[in-house]
Amino acid sequence: MVTQRVLVxxxxxxxxxxDWVVRTAQRTGLTGWVRNVRDGRVEILVSGEDETVARLIEGCHEGTPLARVDHVEAFAAEDEKRHKGFTKRFTA
Structure with missing residues (x-):
């Protein structure tokens, strides 16, 4: 198991x-959350098997057809509490 914090x-x-992140994470059994950040980025905290988390992060470079991804930054993080599923949170 690995936990990554991702800024897109x-x-x-x-x-x-x-919504794309939530659907993708839920479909693949990942846990964590996603939220907008006031500076215009999207922040993701994701936990799961190494390969599954890596595939989600790779997919973040594309996202939805309307998205234009300029940069994806991922780094190791600790999950402050174990999540039972994957949710969308309010803007931070």
């Missing part, structure tokens, strides 16, 4: 990006 920049708010 570009045109990723208002284009269904968070």
């Amino acid at each position: 920049s570009g045109r990723v708010q208002g284009v269904g990006y968070r």
Whole structure:
């Protein structure tokens, strides 16, 4: 198991990006959350098997058809509490 914090920049708010992350994470059994950040980025905290988390992060470079991803930054993190599923959170 691995936990990664991911920051995605570009045109990723208002284009269904968070919903795409939730659907993808739930379909693959990942846990965590996704939220918009006031500076225009999307933040993701994701936990799961190494390969599954890596595939989600790779997919973040594309996202939805309306998104334009400029940069994806992922780094190791600790899950402050174990999540039972994957949810969308309010803007931070």
